[in-house]
Amino acid sequence: MVLDGRSTSALTPRESVIVDTVRSLYRARRLTQAEFARAEAELGRRNLVELVTLAGYYGMIGAILNAFDVDLPPGAS
DSSP: OTTTTOOOTTSOHHHHHHHHHHHHHHHHSSOOHHHHHHHHHHHOHHHHHHHHHHHHHHHHHHHHHHHTTOOOOTTOO
């Protein structure tokens, strides 16, 4: 569901807002006012800051791994 972009309607409200927020950050590089308000209402300001920070961190690590063409460890698939 998360990887293939399907609807998050089957998830709990909290799970749904987490997935939808991170999708928006990666696709549009921002949140609309409505997306921000929804996420803040469900998660609270502190948890929203942590979610955005974590998404950014993983994006940064992904960029570094891609830039340096890092392969999986031997034996990993």
